[in-house]
Amino acid sequence: MERAKWSAAHAARPHLLVVAAALVDGDGRVLMTTRPPGKTMAGLWEFPGGKVAPGETPEQALVRELEEELGLDVTESCLAPVGFASHDYDTFHLLMPLYVVRVWQGTPTPREGQSLRWVRAARLADLPMPPADIPLVAVLREWV
Numbered sequence: 001m002e003r004a005k006w007s008a009a010h011a012a013r014p015h016l017l018v019v020a021a022a023l024v025d026g027d028g029r030v031l032m033t034t035r036p037p038g039k040t041m042a043g044l045w046e047f048p049g050g051k052v053a054p055g056e057t058p059e060q061a062l063v064r065e066l067e068e069e070l071g072l073d074v075t076e077s078c079l080a081p082v083g084f085a086s087h088d089y090d091t092f093h094l095l096m097p098l099y100v101v102r103v104w105q106g107t108p109t110p111r112e113g114q115s116l117r118w119v120r121a122a123r124l125a126d127l128p129m130p131p132a133d134i135p136l137v138a139v140l141r142e143w144v
Contacts, residue, residue: 016093018051019097024100032118033046047136059079059099062079066104069112072106078101083136121140
């Protein structure tokens with residue numbers, strides 16, 4: 001494929017806005033979840049969250065996703081933005097803001113077949129993750 005055609009095709013890929021949370025417990029550990037079976041990159045560890053629906057703000061989407069995925073009640077005022085990932089996948093470009101959450105109601109419970117693990121920030125890099133999540137580990141080490 002010629003460079004101009006490749007550049008045009010690359011630029012035309014959809015942009016996907018997803019939002020993620022670093023839930024930090026009282027011991028300074030971060031909650032990580034696995035991507036559920038049947039999804040792309042199933043089994044890799046990621047920060048919980050998900051797609052921002054049309055008409056939603058990232059904060060509204062994260063509150064909704066944390067309730068749907070983990071059964072947690074979080075208010076928008078408890079979300080602290082700390083960074084974002086911008087990553088080119090083959091078929092789309094992903095933009096993912098990351099929020100630290102230290103206050104929530106409920107106990108994290110996997111509702112979508114995923115596994116959960118509390119991990120020290122210094123050990124996050126030991127987990128196999130989707131490429132977009134990896135740069136957020138360094139951001140979190142500075143924050144937690």
